[in-house]
Amino acid sequence: MSNESFLAQRLICVAVIDRTEDAVPLAEALLAGGLNVIEVTFRTAAAAEAIARIRRSLPTMGVGAGTLLTADQVRQASEAGAQFGVAPGLSESVSNAAQKHKLPLFPGVITPTEVMHALDLGWTTLKFFPAGAAGGVDMLKALAGPFGHTGVKFIPTGGVTAANLPSYLAVPQVAAVGGSWMAERKLVADKAWDKITALTAEAMKIAQQTQK
Numbered sequence: 001m002s003n004e005s006f007l008a009q010r011l012i013c014v015a016v017i018d019r020t021e022d023a024v025p026l027a028e029a030l031l032a033g034g035l036n037v038i039e040v041t042f043r044t045a046a047a048a049e050a051i052a053r054i055r056r057s058l059p060t061m062g063v064g065a066g067t068l069l070t071a072d073q074v075r076q077a078s079e080a081g082a083q084f085g086v087a088p089g090l091s092e093s094v095s096n097a098a099q100k101h102k103l104p105l106f107p108g109v110i111t112p113t114e115v116m117h118a119l120d121l122g123w124t125t126l127k128f129f130p131a132g133a134a135g136g137v138d139m140l141k142a143l144a145g146p147f148g149h150t151g152v153k154f155i156p157t158g159g160v161t162a163a164n165l166p167s168y169l170a171v172p173q174v175a176a177v178g179g180s181w182m183a184e185r186k187l188v189a190d191k192a193w194d195k196i197t198a199l200t201a202e203a204m205k206i207a208q209q210t211q212k
Contacts, residue, residue, distance in 0.1 A: 003104050007175045007176040009037060010174075010176045012037050012155065012176055013030050013035055013039065013179065013180070013182050014066055014178045014180040015039065015188065016185045016188070017046050020049045022191065023046070023049075026193070026196065027063075030061075030196065031058065033199070033203075034200065034201055034204040035182075038063055038064070039064040039086055039178060040054070040064070040066065042069070042077070048065075048077065048080040051063050051081055055080070055082075056081075063081065064083060064086055065084075066085075066086040067086070067088060068086065069094070070093070070094065073094075074094055074097035075101060077103065078102075083104070084103065085103045085105045086178070087106070089107070089108045089109075090109055090117055090118055090121075091107070094107070095121045095122075106127045106155055107123055107127065108127040108129040109128065119147075119150060125152075125154075125175055126152060126155070128143070128155065128156040129157045130158030131160060133158065134158075136167075137164070137171060140168070140171055148172075148173065153173055153174070154171075155174070155177065155178050156178070160181070161181055162181065162202060166206055181199065181203075182199045183196045
């Protein structure tokens with residue numbers, strides 16, 4: 001899968017998975033809601049195995065690894081079968097590891113300086129994080145201005161909800177939006193698969209209504 005296919009639905013579910021046995025049912029719940037991309041965050045010990053299980057069981061699901069903070073986590077993600085990586089910030093060691101393992105990376109940025117650094121490192125699709133706390137859509141529009149001609153695209157994440165999803169998707173430089181509200185940690189822990197499917201279907205409906 002290319003970056004374009006990961007981002008085609010313009011929505012990425014950001015999930016924290018505490019138990020590996022929840023990985024496949026969660027991915028199935030997202031697929032039932034119409035979404036075929038999940039970012040499994042490396043915030044728990046279950047992350048790598050969760051990625052591997054989803055990749056083995058559900059070949060139609062695009063699976064990324066999130067919260068990549070170290071080169072070793074990039075290696076683990078790649079070996080588990082992750083198809084893309086996401087980092088909350090911009091790290092040369094993570095960037096170099098992603099390039100070594102041929103793992104498409106969406107590094108996190110929040111300032112013009114970080115955008116310029118990311119472009120220097122060869123990345124053009126960047127996570128805008130934490131979107132809500134950093135000024136939301138207004139900040140994103142201001143940041144996009146000087147870089148519009150560079151082809152840079154953003155994936156705002158952090159503080160995104162069903163309510164503000166349309167305003168983020170309306171920004172031309174937004175490739176996709178990352179959100180955890182569809183599969184919050186407690187919903188996964190409670191195995192609330194039907195609820196996750198319903199929230200995903202609602203989000204997908206919004207995304208489709210705001211297609212460019």
